[in-house]
Amino acid sequence: MSVSIHVENVVKQYGPVTIIPDLSVDIRNGEFFTLLGPSGCGKTTLLRMIAGFNSIEAGTIRFDEQVINAIPAHKRNIGMVFQNYAIFPHLTVRKNVEYGLQFREVSKAEIATRVDDILKTVRIEEYQERLPERLSGGQQQRVALARAIVVHPSVLLMDEPLSNLDAKLRVEMRGAIRDIQKKVGITTVYVTHDQEEALCISDRIAVMREGVIQQIGAPQAIYARPANIFVATFIGHSNLFKATLAGGELRFTPGYACNMGGQVRPDANEGQVVAGVRPEEFHLSDSATGLAARIVKTTFLGRYVNYELAFADAVLLPDQAAIEFSQDIGTAKKVFEPGETIHLEVNPEKINVFAEDGTSLMRGAVS
Amino acid sequence: MKLGKLLSSPRDFWFWTTLCIAALFIVFLVYPLFSLFTSSFVDPETGGFTLTHYAQFFKKRYYYRALLNSMSVTACVTVLAVLIGAPMAYLTSAFQIRGKRMVDVLIIVSMLSPPFIGAYSWILLGGRSGVITTFVSEYFGMQMPTIYGFTGILLVLTLKLYPFVYLYVSGALKSIDVSLSEAAESLGCDPIKKVFTIILPLVTPTVLAGGLLVFMNALADFGTPMLIGEGFVVMPVLIYSEFVSEMGGQANFAAALAALMVVLTCLIFLGQKYVVNKKSFTMSALRPMKPTTLAPVPSALAHVFIYGLVFLSIIPQLTVIYTSFMKVNGVVFTSGYSLDSYRIIFDKLGTAITNTYLYGLAAILIIVLLGMFIAYLATRRRNLITSVIDTFTMFPYIIPGSVLGITLLLAFNKPPIVLSGTAMIIILAFVVRRLPYTLRSSAAILYQISPSVEEASISLGCSPMKTFFKVTAIMMLPGVMAGAILSWITVINELSASVILYTGGTRTMSVSIYTEVIRASYGTAAALSSILTLTTIVSLMIFFKLTGGKELAL
Numbered sequence: 001m002s003v004s005i006h007v008e009n010v011v012k013q014y015g016p017v018t019i020i021p022d023l024s025v026d027i028r029n030g031e032f033f034t035l036l037g038p039s040g041c042g043k044t045t046l047l048r049m050i051a052g053f054n055s056i057e058a059g060t061i062r063f064d065e066q067v068i069n070a071i072p073a074h075k076r077n078i079g080m081v082f083q084n085y086a087i088f089p090h091l092t093v094r095k096n097v098e099y100g101l102q103f104r105e106v107s108k109a110e111i112a113t114r115v116d117d118i119l120k121t122v123r124i125e126e127y128q129e130r131l132p133e134r135l136s137g138g139q140q141q142r143v144a145l146a147r148a149i150v151v152h153p154s155v156l157l158m159d160e161p162l163s164n165l166d167a168k169l170r171v172e173m174r175g176a177i178r179d180i181q182k183k184v185g186i187t188t189v190y191v192t193h194d195q196e197e198a199l200c201i202s203d204r205i206a207v208m209r210e211g212v213i214q215q216i217g218a219p220q221a222i223y224a225r226p227a228n229i230f231v232a233t234f235i236g237h238s239n240l241f242k243a244t245l246a247g248g249e250l251r252f253t254p255g256y257a258c259n260m261g262g263q264v265r266p267d268a269n270e271g272q273v274v275a276g277v278r279p280e281e282f283h284l285s286d287s288a289t290g291l292a293a294r295i296v297k298t299t300f301l302g303r304y305v306n307y308e309l310a311f312a313d314a315v316l317l318p319d320q321a322a323i324e325f326s327q328d329i330g331t332a333k334k335v336f337e338p339g340e341t342i343h344l345e346v347n348p349e350k351i352n353v354f355a356e357d358g359t360s361l362m363r364g365a366v367s
Numbered sequence: 368m369k370l371g372k373l374l375s376s377p378r379d380f381w382f383w384t385t386l387c388i389a390a391l392f393i394v395f396l397v398y399p400l401f402s403l404f405t406s407s408f409v410d411p412e413t414g415g416f417t418l419t420h421y422a423q424f425f426k427k428r429y430y431y432r433a434l435l436n437s438m439s440v441t442a443c444v445t446v447l448a449v450l451i452g453a454p455m456a457y458l459t460s461a462f463q464i465r466g467k468r469m470v471d472v473l474i475i476v477s478m479l480s481p482p483f484i485g486a487y488s489w490i491l492l493g494g495r496s497g498v499i500t501t502f503v504s505e506y507f508g509m510q511m512p513t514i515y516g517f518t519g520i521l522l523v524l525t526l527k528l529y530p531f532v533y534l535y536v537s538g539a540l541k542s543i544d545v546s547l548s549e550a551a552e553s554l555g556c557d558p559i560k561k562v563f564t565i566i567l568p569l570v571t572p573t574v575l576a577g578g579l580l581v582f583m584n585a586l587a588d589f590g591t592p593m594l595i596g597e598g599f600v601v602m603p604v605l606i607y608s609e610f611v612s613e614m615g616g617q618a619n620f621a622a623a624l625a626a627l628m629v630v631l632t633c634l635i636f637l638g639q640k641y642v643v644n645k646k647s648f649t650m651s652a653l654r655p656m657k658p659t660t661l662a663p664v665p666s667a668l669a670h671v672f673i674y675g676l677v678f679l680s681i682i683p684q685l686t687v688i689y690t691s692f693m694k695v696n697g698v699v700f701t702s703g704y705s706l707d708s709y710r711i712i713f714d715k716l717g718t719a720i721t722n723t724y725l726y727g728l729a730a731i732l733i734i735v736l737l738g739m740f741i742a743y744l745a746t747r748r749r750n751l752i753t754s755v756i757d758t759f760t761m762f763p764y765i766i767p768g769s770v771l772g773i774t775l776l777l778a779f780n781k782p783p784i785v786l787s788g789t790a791m792i793i794i795l796a797f798v799v800r801r802l803p804y805t806l807r808s809s810a811a812i813l814y815q816i817s818p819s820v821e822e823a824s825i826s827l828g829c830s831p832m833k834t835f836f837k838v839t840a841i842m843m844l845p846g847v848m849a850g851a852i853l854s855w856i857t858v859i860n861e862l863s864a865s866v867i868l869y870t871g872g873t874r875t876m877s878v879s880i881y882t883e884v885i886r887a888s889y890g891t892a893a894a895l896s897s898i899l900t901l902t903t904i905v906s907l908m909i910f911f912k913l914t915g916g917k918e919l920a921l
Contacts, residue, residue: 074552074554075555088569099556148553
């Protein structure tokens with residue numbers, strides 16, 4: 001039976017180094033939950049604490065009501081998919097999948113049917129008598145998934161399972177993983193550093209940084225209303241502007257401001273703020289109003305054109321990797337060349353406003 | 368087709384090198400083996416073809432029993448060595464063992480020491496007038512079980528050879544990614560079942576390879592059964608004694624015995640290859656196993672097991688070093704300590720010491736050059752001839768030293784090439800027997816060097832030969848040197864071939880130790896052994912320095 005996972009105030013230390021200072025999260029029964037963050041943020045550490053391969057220095061982890069801190073990994077009834085798949089090289093595909101069942105009270109006949117079923121589900125039936133050496137990366141991935149699911153684990157744990165595959169296979173496999181997870185309805189904790197993968201595969205995402213969860217939410221919610229500047233720039237791209245907030249109006253330059261309507265929280269402090277504008281949240285101004293920008297580089301990407309911009313006035317926050325505007329080719333009248341100057345306005349419904357300490361001032365931005 | 372590839376290849380540096388090496392192999396390995404087989408069929412009286420030598424072997428119980436003895440003691444040694452070496456490797460790899468580094472060094476020292484000092488130290492301890500025997504009978508009035516014969520050979524060879532299994536399996540365990548072990552646990556497997564369902568099957572090919580090495584070494588060992596075997600005659604001892612006693616006339620019967628050994632070891636070698644090939648798979652560990660802490664009681668037991676074994680294996684060295692400082696009167700030990708033994712060997716056996724280093728260095732120079740060239744040809748210029756050469760270099764692994772000694776002597780004691788009694792023939796035996804270590808490690812490092820590095824050099828206008836010496840050879844150097852040191856250590860400790868090939872002027876330290884032990888001059892033997900052990904330890908330290916403390920690749 002699938003379970004919910006409750007992580008309460010857990011701490012992880014390696015010697016004097018604290019990886020996770022104090023982390024709590026509740027993962028619902030049956031959901032696809034992703035831990036997302038840059039490398040070294042503690043996401044794999046947390047996953048391995050749930051699996052039982054890392055010790056828990058303080059706090060508790062519960063599966064439903066049962067505290068699992070002291071239960072060794074092999075008694076936690078988990079299914080784990082490893083980054084390098086960890087397929088047993090001396091066993092055939094079928095033997096690999098059967099492996100976990102021999103430690104459970106399952107009859108021979110049932111083992112056979114369950115293995116047959118899962119091999120069919122992950123579409124590797126025809127390779128079942130092969131040794132893993134002769135399988136491609138994608139096939140090995142499917143074996144690993146089948147092997148983890150066939151034991152009917154309480155939770156399925158996946159540690160960057162797609163990072164060793166090529167781009168095309170990655171897209172294919174993430175669809176397959178998502179479908180299979182929904183079909184068997186098992187609580188899944190998935191670790192990745194790839195934000196695109198996290199957005200398309202998850203029910204909910206926890207964005208982590210330096211051992212602290214920055215925000216938990218559904219993919220669209222996190223993308224639309226990031227809880228802080230880190231999330232806004234880590235998930236998707238955000239151009240950051242210096243702006244002032246006064247009476248519901250967000251002013252970029254003396255000549256350009258926009259009315260935020262009711263999007264900003266009423267209790268937000270007015271004054272200096274940071275505006276986060278995603279490349280698709282700009283649109284070309286009909287007149288010469290808005291923010292004047294010079295095109296530095298034009299990249300044609302088929303469905304849209306990506307422009308790298310340089311703004312005339314000192315409106316930007318310093319030290320940003322790139323300032324981008326993407327123009328939807330379906331509605332574009334013209335593709336601009338480098339050196340041309342354009343005027344841009346922002347979409348007040350979409351953009352985000354952050355306080356100077358980085359936290360969001362928007363309604364509906366829940367961390 | 369492959370031969371065609373060679374013939375059509377450009378007449379460059381590598382073409383001529385291939386031909387030179389092929390010629391060397393034909394003269395110094397193929398021709399001697401060929402003469403060994405032919406002379407085993409020659410009737411010494413008439414010079415005609417005969418099968419009497421083989422018939423004689425299988426008819427007389429005294430002869431064929433040597434073969435049965437060899438097989439039984441070798442099989443027991445192999446099983447015991449695996450049963451000791453493999454669990455020990457698992458314990459030291461999976462769990463925290465105090466002083467693991469020291470344990471490794473002592474095990475390697477005991478493995479690489481001269482093959483027979485184990486036998487003679489155990490005689491000093493547990494022999495008829497040995498320290499332990501005397502002690503037990505004086506204080507307890509009990510009779511110790513005899514150490515001579517089967518038991519002694521089993522004890523000495525097991526203690527000397529289990530390190531092969533230990534080192535091999537330790538290496539294999541390092542190549543198992545920890546995620547495999549974690550995957551097993553995540554699927555509900557407990558730690559003990561994990562060892563038998565995952566770890567053991569994964570290292571089985573390595574255990575077999577280590578077992579084979581033990582088997583071959585135990586089967587070929589001459590010094591140990593000669594000293595401690597007494598009535599329990601094994602094949603190498605039989606070959607030696609038949610050969611020595613026949614030296615006046617023809618050595619055809621000994622040749623037949625040697626040929627039998629070659630056939631036997633070839634069969635075993637091929638059989639093992641077949642099994643391993645069927646079972647093998649490639650592994651590489653991104654995250655190797657990390658030792659974890661054991662609970663106090665199992666941890667104490669593991670430490671007792673490991674320390675106990677290491678102590679038993681290092682006893683011969685300790686005994687030898689201790690006795691080398693004992694006062695002697697003639698060949699009899701008296702109470703007190705002195706440097707007499709050392710004085711005597713420098714006076715009387717000085718040439719043996721200089722011979723060992725001179726021949727050893729000469730052999731190593733040739734080994735390094737040949738090793739680099741053959742490794743290069745076999746990995747980068749594969750064709751029929753280089754493949755054949757590569758296969759032939761495996762021969763020394765499977766030909767017992769005494770057999771090689773006889774082979775070379777039979778081939779080179781008559782025109783066209785007469786080498787018997789010269790230093791050349793001893794150096795030749797060293798090169799043939801110990802080349803594989805350097806060759807293996809040179810080939811291993813070549814596989815890690817991208818061919819494009821050479822191509823870059825050639826594209827910049829450097830000739831292939833210059834490229835080899837300026838670029839490839841320099842990049843290969845760490846691997847070559849690591850192998851060369853192993854070759855060196857095993858060269859200076861070589862006994863079974865040189866004991867057949869030496870004459871008064873060309874004796875080496877190992878030979879002298881052997882002859883000193885035979886004439887019961889234990890003090891001088893101990894002093895010589897101590898020098899040899901010291902050289903071995905210093906060489907090992909250089910090896911670890913060079914390889915940055917990596918493990919031995921045998």
